[in-house]
Amino acid sequence: WINDFGAVPESVQPLLSPNSKKSPLDIINPPRVSHGWLGMYTTQDPKSAFTKLSSRTQLMTMLKDLIDKYEGEDLNIIVCGHSLGAALAAVCAFDVAENFTSDIPVSAFLYCCPQVGNKAFRDRFESHPNLKAISIRNELDVVPRVPGYVLGYVDLGTMIEVDTRVSPYLKKTKNRGDYHNLQAVLHAVNGWHGEKGVFEPRIQRSLALVNKSSGLLKEEYEVP
Incomplete structure (x- = not known):
């Protein structure tokens, strides 16, 4: 597009x-x-x-x-x-x-x-x-x-x-495609409490979804 x-x-x-x-x-x-x-x-x-x-x-x-x-x-x-x-x-x-x-x-x-x-x-x-x-x-x-x-x-x-960078679950990245990743954005929306708020998920949502089309989750979560 x-x-x-x-x-x-x-x-x-x-x-x-x-x-x-x-x-x-x-x-x-x-x-x-x-x-x-x-x-x-x-x-x-x-x-x-x-x-x-x-x-x-x-x-x-x-x-x-x-x-x-x-x-x-x-x-x-x-x-x-x-x-x-x-x-x-x-x-x-x-x-x-x-x-x-x-x-x-x-x-x-x-x-x-x-x-x-x-x-x-x-x-x-x-x-x-x-x-x-x-x-x-x-x-x-x-x-x-x-x-x-x-x-x-x-x-x-x-x-x-x-801002997906606020999430403690995600790796640091400079890949522009990662900033546009839908699952990462949905993850951020779930835990977003404003610029000065602490990242805290509101609903239970599988972290594995973040890696559906990326490798953004930190290795400690052992999601391929």
């Missing part, structure tokens, strides 16, 4: 509701997101051996089926993702609130999410009363800080920043 960082921000016009009100600012500075994120979400693939439908079409079809199935119940829609998946989750959550429902609460949990769009997109995102986003990132992870403000991108959602 790193190839998408060089993409010029693209208008989210394909995702805007035809019934939405437009302001003069929408013409001067329309809501934009990365061309890569938008393309991944909306593009169909007629040559795919698995499905020719776009992610957007698949999602909306599934949501409609689920809402029909649980009609009359107290519903919430929650989307989450990590890294590229977090960027797509943000676009998806916006689309659901913009076009699918204004009544059902929609929440997006974005882990280590690269910046998705410009300020106009963030303003449009935040204009939906039923739509909220929480962005969780590691202090030393560079991914949530790109493509960057120079290209017009901004952060999205309420920010929760943790």
Whole structure:
């Protein structure tokens, strides 16, 4: 997905509701997101051996089926993702609130999410009363800080920043990939009590998960 960082921000016009009100600012500075994120979400693939439908079409079809199935119940829609998946989750959550429902609460949990769009997109995102986003990132992870403000991108959602270096269970590392590791970040969230707080896990969560795709756990825990 790193190839998408060089993409010029693209208008989210394909995702805007035809019934939405437009302001003069929408013409001067329309809501934009990365061309890569938008393309991944909306593009169909007629040559795919698995499905020719776009992610957007698949999602909306599934949501409609689920809402029909649980009609009359107290519903919430929650989307989450990590890294590229977090960027797509943000676009998806916006689309659901913009076009699918204004009544059902929609929440997006974005882990280590690269910046998705410009300020106009963030303003449009935040204009939906039923739509909220929480962005969780590691202090030393560079991914949530790109493509960057120079290209017009901004952060999205309420920010929760943790620091995996605080954990007494993890090795010291200078590997940038380790700072972006989902399981390490989830481990940090579990034990995080603020910058000045003592690291103390809140729930029982297997330490072995940290080494699912890394070797970050200290050797004394004997997890390969």
